Amino acid sequence: MTRIASISVDLDSLPHYCRIHGLPESLLDARARSLVHQVAVPRFRELWDALGVPGTFFAIGEDLESDPVAAAGMRAAHEAGIEVASHSHAHDYALTRRAPDAILADLRRADDVILQATGTRPVGFRAPGYTLNADLYAATQTLGYQYGSSAFPAAPYYAAKAAVMGALALVGRPSRSVLDTPRVLLAPRVPYRPDPANPYRRGTGSVLELPMAVTPALRFPFIGTFATTLPLRSLRGAWRACRRDAFFNFELHGVDVLDATDGIPGELVRQQRDLRVGAGRKLERLREIFGWLRSECDVVTLRDAAGRLSASV
Template sequence: MMGQTQSTQNGKPLASLSLDLDNEWAYLKTHGDPAWESYPSYLATVVPRILHVLARRKLLITVFVVGQDAALEYNHEALMQIAGAGHEIGNHSLRHEPWLHLYSEDDLEQELAEAERHIQAATGQKPIGFRGPGYSQSATMLHVLARRGYAYDASSLPSFIGPIARAYYFATGQFDAEQRERLNRLFGSWKDGLRPLKPYRWRFNGTSLLEMPVTTFPGIRVPIHLSYVMYLAGFSTALAQAYFNTALWTCRLFSVEPSILLHPLDFLGGEDVPRLRFFPSMGMSGQQKIAIVERCLDSLVHRFDVRSVGEHAAVVATRKNLIEAEPND
């Protein structure tokens, strides 16, 4: 439904910005490369780049941190830089396994608790927001998050493109039958494209949990997060920028307060991480990609009042008549 978005004090509608701090080993693990087992990290390289871009625009965002990275001392300096700059720290699971929907309730409790412990020790913040790796989500996960006192989940990607992205990973990776079965819901299913685009409440067992979806293009439900924009930029930077600007305009038209997602590879080129050259857009240099990110963020800031996901969720939580949904697997 079209209409006016709720403006903030500066006269702009609200938006949020987050970054999933997936590390090199996490991409190698999802790709089926055994080199992940030594936990190679690019955080010392990419975090200063990210913080510089954000600081120039005075943006405070949510950074979803993987617990395993927080557990490793050689990542602590980079993680402390993020927290020290004032950014919200979210939980992106302990082991970054996109098959959390297959976990038992006890396993999920342990996964979250251990991730929280390492993240809090490394950053000084206890996460109140969660995003599943590969947008993995289940009713059991939502129940556990609510019981553990989380204010919001941000794992929903309401898009029809998930199976296509999953097919690409299967085509380029090295997976056996068991691994393919575990990854059978990586990036979601076709029916995820029917989920609400605006924030909503999960209701269950007399309690609730706020869902803050990663925004997709209103109407056509294709991704607009920056990794997708980078993919388009591989064909034409002008096309990529026009696409992102049109998506933001359409969000305004349909009264959608966008929650935009960044990834570390939006700031890194193939020269920075040679083992990840298989990933889309890694043919571009880090400098080229940062220029694209900066133009997109400037467009976002021009049109919206950009906050962390936690701040955005706190405002949304005060609103009446939010859509409600019952979780199911």
């Protein structure tokens, strides 16, 4: 059986990083607020075009509403064969703590905005901050999504996030991010159908879950932040550890191809360490990793991966 791989990019704009790090959004001028769509999206498209592989963008509805450049970019991406999926409307890190009707309204509004921008309603969803619960999963079922890609059962990531949030609270600059339930660490690391009452457990839910890549045993995360900053030897080891998996879900963010010279305020660069790595170096690293995927896997959008995997999961 041919292995399948997907490359997806969460288009979190810089205001969301200010919220993560407890920084005022007033640090950002208009250009900085739009950097992900104005600069990162074209860079990812150039990478994919050069290697001849498709990709999936997870767009935030309110960004497409407020920024004509963002909406036009997603329309052009869709027309070029790139999947545009939903990353919610407001990218509210506390979305799972909202009432069920508020959750459903947020997702429905994101769907409407993406439909208006691209002409196609999204069939995939990724939760803000990777945080999933029964009410959010129920909303994805109500809206008829084909797949979700929110489960991130990565122990090192979970521990690091808890440490950072704790440190920010101690210095009086609390993060607006949310720490997920520890149950996520026991979630399957391969595609599965969730239990609607506990989406981090196998069940019979209608929306297929495509977890992001983590290695067996240690569950080390193979995502853009680490792929662009860790030694290449470590990444090769993680890639080899995942070779038995039928599906490899490589998740990145727009900032994974940006650096300080793109016009990001120094206060944010100091907090977001990967922004200190040059964009050219990051792009070269990603070009190599995408090449690994292309040489050993059939690289498809997450929509197409879900279609292929649905009957067998």
